Amino acid sequence: MNITNLVPDSSGLVTWPTLSVNRKSVVTVGSFDGMHNGHRAVIGRTVELANDNDAFSVVILFTPRPGVIHQYAKTHHGEQAPADITDPEQLMGIDQRLRVMAELGVDHVLLVQYTLAFAAKSFRFFLGQLVGKLGMRTLVLGQDAHMGAGRTGDVKAIENLALATGVFELDIVDDRGPGYTRIPQDISYAAPQEPGEPKDPTDGMTKAQLRAWSKSHQAKQARVWSSSNVRYLLSQGRIKDANAILGAPHGIEGTIIHGEQRGRNIGFPTANLDTAIDGYLPVDGVYAGWLVDLGEPDNDTANAANATNAITEVGGITPAASIPQPLDLTSVRSRLAPHSPYRWPAAISIGTKPTFETGHGEPERVVEAYAVTDDWLDLYGHRVRVEFTGFLRPQIKFDSVDALKAELAVNAKQAEEAAQDAQ
CATH class of the missing domain: 3.40.50.620 (HUPs)
Structure with missing residues (x-):
């Protein structure tokens, strides 16, 4: 291309x-x-x-x-x-x-x-x-x-x-x-309060109930297959409904940075994404999905102009900052393949680490992915893709680190089972 x-x-x-x-x-x-x-x-x-x-x-x-x-x-x-x-x-x-x-x-x-x-x-x-x-x-x-x-x-x-x-x-x-649906005029994040994939809040409503819901949410009509509807679904944690419209798992991409290493210290080392994330972040919560290592950016971009992915600049014009030089499509595609050795089931957390909050200052919203693998992964500085396949649970403040570790073990098992079901 x-x-x-x-x-x-x-x-x-x-x-x-x-x-x-x-x-x-x-x-x-x-x-x-x-x-x-x-x-x-x-x-x-x-x-x-x-x-x-x-x-x-x-x-x-x-x-x-x-x-x-x-x-x-x-x-x-x-x-x-x-x-x-x-x-x-x-x-x-x-x-x-x-x-x-x-x-x-x-x-x-x-x-x-x-x-x-x-x-x-x-x-x-x-x-x-x-x-x-x-x-x-x-x-x-x-x-x-x-x-x-x-x-x-x-x-x-x-x-x-x-x-x-x-x-x-x-x-x-x-x-x-499949036609049209109704979504709020102004889409805002609403974190699910219960574990498991959230359901459509309008499912089973009568026409009168649906009119009342639309009025209270200032809802507008939108195509089911539309980017606006996908944003709304992701903002509610409805990953499976969003993925059905996307035709593939929703994903975000970013660079792995050094975190506070709390996960490593409790036996669940996580890959922490930089705040410069490419893609729409779903609402806070813990998700099942995949972590994919796309490689070191310098190595990928150095070979971006190849036989299958030629990049040119017409008239010698230098593209503005908003037009990036894309990664080598051939290399990245091989890493994204279903049975790639660079792809692992993952439990993904989006949120503010409530168990470790100190009460000082505004908590930072972070994205962490725990890859379910026995291998030691050194991904610092690598570009990664995080794919979401299902909502597991809302963010919870645990009474102790041991309680957190027990729940993380459950989430890792859920992510691994979800990956096996998808294969």
Whole structure:
């Protein structure tokens, strides 16, 4: 898969690469945060049509998410957001999204830094560029897609343009999944109070009860297959429901740092993630899942531009900080494989270590993963992936270290059993 970083100039124009002088392309466009089943359906259809027509499959991937840029402008007098703006709502980082696209068989990913000047271009101008520069013969979109200035380019307007010009076709994919659901307007963390996977609070409600629940939570309608719904589920600890929409275990990635070594001292050494975490953190609690060693970043990134993952910068433009150089997709993919020696069942804790709180200052929210293995793991400085497969229990303050150790042993056993069930 070829990856090209593109940065619009100050007027919003992009120097699109020439993919071929005689081979056409099938294109889809979006931020694809989470790469859930709806996104997979759209990109899978793009690859399918490209293969059927001996064309390139092309994903135009926006970063940061457009909503982040427009929200910043709304609260900062119309200013452009800084290139290194953080996105705490992001489900999945660029590296993670690119890996899924590679697995789906995409030929080219054009990684475009999303700016206000770029967003101000009309959808007609944008699509004209794709036809003229990329040789687009087919555009693939989901049913609720919008693009261009003021989001005026909905699927109906684009379909009319395609029919009027005859230079490209529009292919619409039903990416909604099993319909619609209702989620709170403002998603906030709500930690489960009981052990075991949380249930849908609206399950079994009458219409009147559901209306009352929607009113009290200021709920809005959302597609079941949507990033917003996944964020809501993760914020409630409903890991299995979220994973069913994602089509794979939700994961976060980060670098292992030295912790306070309390886990090692009580017989449960944990891998502590740095606070710069890539991906959306579920609500506080203890989870079953996996710990995967992705290797030392310097070793991975040094070989990132290889035959299967070529990274180019059009026109010699240096990408902004928000467009990272991704890890070597081939190397990371082998480490993520189901029976990889770099992959271990894990009991994962997200929270503030209530048993060891001293009462001095604000407790720090941390992510720790205890790998269920007899091997000694030295992962300091390594990039790791932590995957979540189920909620085990809420964070609890134990009366003694011995009580904590006994519960950790139970959690480790639960994580190991969950891993065996998944194989």
